[in-house]
Amino acid sequence: MESDSKIYIVVAVLAVILTGIFVYLFFIDRKVRKIEKEMKESNLTQFEGGKEI
Amino acid sequence: MTRNVKITGLWWKALAFLLLLYAVIYGFIVPIPETMIGGSLRNVFYHVGMWFGMFAMLTTSFIYSLRYLRGFREKEDVVAVEAANVGVFFGILGLITGMIWAKNTWGAFWVRDPKLDGAAVGMFIYLAYMVLRGSIDDTHKRAKVSAVFNIFAFILWIVFVMVLPRMTSSTIHPGQDGAPVMALNLSATTRIVFWPAMVGWMLLGFWIMNLRIRIKKLAMSNEA
Numbered sequence A: 001m002e003s004d005s006k007i008y009i010v011v012a013v014l015a016v017i018l019t020g021i022f023v024y025l026f027f028i029d030r031k032v033r034k035i036e037k038e039m040k041e042s043n044l045t046q047f048e049g050g051k052e053i
Numbered sequence B: 001m002t003r004n005v006k007i008t009g010l011w012w013k014a015l016a017f018l019l020l021l022y023a024v025i026y027g028f029i030v031p032i033p034e035t036m037i038g039g040s041l042r043n044v045f046y047h048v049g050m051w052f053g054m055f056a057m058l059t060t061s062f063i064y065s066l067r068y069l070r071g072f073r074e075k076e077d078v079v080a081v082e083a084a085n086v087g088v089f090f091g092i093l094g095l096i097t098g099m100i101w102a103k104n105t106w107g108a109f110w111v112r113d114p115k116l117d118g119a120a121v122g123m124f125i126y127l128a129y130m131v132l133r134g135s136i137d138d139t140h141k142r143a144k145v146s147a148v149f150n151i152f153a154f155i156l157w158i159v160f161v162m163v164l165p166r167m168t169s170s171t172i173h174p175g176q177d178g179a180p181v182m183a184l185n186l187s188a189t190t191r192i193v194f195w196p197a198m199v200g201w202m203l204l205g206f207w208i209m210n211l212r213i214r215i216k217k218l219a220m221s222n223e224a
Helices: A007-046 B008-027 B040-046 B047-071 B075-105 B112-136 B139-168 B189-224
Strands: none
Touching: A007 B008, A007 B075, A007 B189, B008 B040, B008 B189, B040 B047, B040 B189, B047 B075, B047 B139, B047 B189, B075 B112, B075 B139, B112 B139
16 A cells, blocks of 8 residues: 555545445435335235236 | 335346455455556456456347247346346447547557457447337237347357457457466456456346346336
């Protein structure tokens, strides 16, 4: 590592950005999962023996 | 009404994160061999990851187009198109990151080189796939025609991006036989970052693809 160039600051920034992107993806995934469940439940009530979407 | 919603496939999604976090941190620390491109060699962990990601997505798209043509199941067409979408996204990032590097290494954003031109042609092939899909209104017809096109597209992409640049031996792009820098043969220390990074980028692609497919299916079931 180029120790005198303070590159470690950039590494920290990149780590934060990457973590942020993954946390964001995680919450999008959870939101989609929630809608999937809701859709499945409303389908089950509408049609008897409703199939998976 | 807040329920505890658990996401599926958490282990490989978490693995993608850990691998990329490792690559982003250790990729700057790991000692790299002395070459004419200096510290910009570390780009191999990130820029090349875009192309691995694109390759993984296009391979998935190709497989699902083949599968679609065997049974005409709409689900498989959805996978094929969303995989190609994410593949193109990676490809655009691959081109942009490559151009930044090229400007600083060769002095121009783009140079006449088999590897670069092949990558550009490869992108156009998949843009054509998207245009083709957009031009057919009938769902089944669109799925069938674009699945056939996609099979040709993948083979052409392999030829333009992976085969032809290796055969010309005139490329100056690192990582090729005869090129000024053989990025992939570098050193054991470089490889302990390179391969985990590549797996991480590919898994990230699969996650985004997975989300796109599920959102598309929700939208489709909402229309029906």
